[in-house]
Every structure is written in C-alpha cells, then in structure tokens.
Amino acid sequence: MTKEKLEQLIDLRKEIKEIERRLNRNDTKCPLGNAELLEERVHMAAELEREITAYINSVGDSRIRRIMQYKYVDGYTWRKIANIMHYDRSYPEKAITRYLSKHS
Numbered sequence: 001m002t003k004e005k006l007e008q009l010i011d012l013r014k015e016i017k018e019i020e021r022r023l024n025r026n027d028t029k030c031p032l033g034n035a036e037l038l039e040e041r042v043h044m045a046a047e048l049e050r051e052i053t054a055y056i057n058s059v060g061d062s063r064i065r066r067i068m069q070y071k072y073v074d075g076y077t078w079r080k081i082a083n084i085m086h087y088d089r090s091y092p093e094k095a096i097t098r099y100l101s102k103h104s
Contacts, residue, residue: 001055003100005048006072012049016042064099067092 019042023035056072059065063085070076070084071092081092 001052001100001104003096006052006056006068009049009052009072010075012045012052016045016049019045059099061099064095067096071096 019038023038023042052072056065056068059068066085067081070081071078076084078093079089081087082089085092
C-alpha cells in the first residue's frame with residue numbers, strides 16, 4: 001500500500017456519493033448510456049474503498065492504525081493528529097512513511 005493510494009479514501013467516498021446523487025436525480029446533463037458508466041465508476045471506487053479500508057483494519061500496530069484512521073479515514077491534518085496523540089508535529093507522518101516502506 002502507498003500513501004498516495006491511502007490518500008484517495010476520502011475522495012473516493014465523496015466521489016461515490018456524488019455519482020449516486022447524479023444517478024438518483026437522473027441528471028439531464030448525463031446522456032443516456034452514461035448511467036452504466038457511472039455505475040461502473042461507483043463499483044470501481046467502492047472496490048478501492050474496501051481495499052484501502054481493509055488494509056487499514058489489517059494493520060497490527062495499534063498506533064499506526066490509529067494514525068491511519070485519523071489521517072485517511074477522518075481526514076485530519078498531520079498537525080491535528082500529532083496534537084491528539086501528544087506527539088511532535090512531524091512524528092505521525094514519519095511513522096506512517098517508515099511503516100509503509102517496511103511493509104511494502
């Protein structure tokens with residue numbers, strides 16, 4: 001897993017909601033036939049969301065899992081995570097970088 005892939009989680013969730021809204025309101029800007037393409041995008045985004053969430057849940061180290069939860073699921077800044085966990089401002093990001101480089 002990479003940081004870039006983890007960072008997609010919040011946007012994936014937003015994208016799924018946006019597409020579902022379009023599909024539910026039958027957006028007039030959406031030409032016929034595009035509904036299937038949009039549904040396919042929702043499916044692909046949902047699969048990636050499940051993959052990323054499963055990865056975060058599978059992390060054995062509680063500290064790293066909490067940092068990932070705060071950053072990639074809750075969308076907190078590194079500074080806010082450091083404050084919550086009582087670490088130096090740069091520690092959470094460095095910890096994640098080290099973890100991902102060791103476990104890739």
